[in-house]
Amino acid sequence: MKQFILIAFLSVFLLGCKDTKPKDGKFHIVTTTSMITDLVENIGGDKVVVQGLMGAGVDPHLYKASEGDVSKLSNADMILYGGLHLEGKLVEVFEKMQKQNIKTVAVSDALDKKDLIGSTLFASNYDPHIWFDVTNWEKITVFVADQLSAARPEDKAFFQANATAYLAKLKTLEEEIKAEIATLPVDKRRLVTAHDAFSYFGRAYQFDVVGLQGLSTATEAGVQDVQKTAAYIIDHKVKAVFIESSVPKRTVEALQKAVNSKNHNVVIGGTLFSDALGNPGTPEGTYIGMFKFNVHTIVSALK
Structure with missing residues (x-):
């Protein structure tokens, strides 16, 4: 209306x-x-x-x-x-x-x-x-x-x-980003995020990407989404998951809790910029600065 x-x-x-x-x-x-x-x-x-x-x-x-x-x-x-x-x-x-x-x-x-x-x-x-x-x-x-x-x-x-x-x-x-990504073994390139925003990144830079929510954030993740993603994390021994600056963090926190309850320790590796840049006047407030920040955050957490 x-x-x-x-x-x-x-x-x-x-x-x-x-x-x-x-x-x-x-x-x-x-x-x-x-x-x-x-x-x-x-x-x-x-x-x-x-x-x-x-x-x-x-x-x-x-x-x-x-x-x-x-x-x-x-x-x-x-x-x-x-x-x-x-x-x-x-x-x-x-x-x-x-x-x-x-x-x-x-x-x-x-x-x-x-x-x-x-x-x-x-x-x-x-x-x-x-x-x-x-x-x-x-x-x-x-x-x-x-x-x-x-x-x-x-x-x-x-x-x-x-x-x-x-x-x-x-x-x-x-x-620069290819050089940094090259320091992370391919078998550790598993990116779990709040919603499915990183498929182009995964295809370009050899990451297996899993989004807790789908391509749109209009529908929140349900219990089945959390359980399915938790199973993926445990099966592949993923060390870190990521929240996003434009998506509420509660679903990723629920995911972390679900994984840790099954005796697999997973940490929140940081906040990634997905559908928006950072604040104006900061490096992350530009496309180039955002991309560098994301790659450094991902590689550092998954190593």
Whole structure:
């Protein structure tokens, strides 16, 4: 009912808000997740104004647009979102924006469907956590730079130069994380987390990944999920499990308790950033810093 009211409000709002976009000469972009916000800031630099809807610790699976968000979206020159039903509760809002001729782009469109991990349990039939493979993020960087260049041809050289510089940083990131992961034997690369957000990471870096909850956090883990995951931990002698910054920790704590009750000691290895970056102004508040932090936390706990 609340979502219906918001959509109704959106329709009325847009009818009465023509010519309200800022007149500062800059290109105004609204992004959803903090990963996308960070990327657009790196590529757009001072030629764009970026407003991110979701900050640190925000779960995009559950996020609903507020009236303030509707105002930001309706005044944007471009909207960039994850896609693949990551922001499931915003789909109708994005459709409304497209009908108002606001350029609304899913960054997942940068990837070929054959490179996605399929899932019959998620609305899009694909795993939307595409940022956990650096090579995916490189393709998305090129895609976003091209989108900005097409929208602002006069700034194309600026956007493309920034993208090239950022791609060099991503290449260095890939080299660094692979070197650290190489110090962990393959038979110890078993990653158990709060929800199934790390499958792209597992495929790219040879980890067996188990999520206590599914791809979405909309449904909490049940007793059977806890027992099944506990059995996996015991069978494979997993030393540590991980909570996530955007998911309540109680289910992982219940999992730890279930495992320890069966005479197998498992510790909580730390908090990983999954669906959101860390706080702005911290290393983990950037995509590159987040990835380094996660890899170091995982490797250190599982060694």
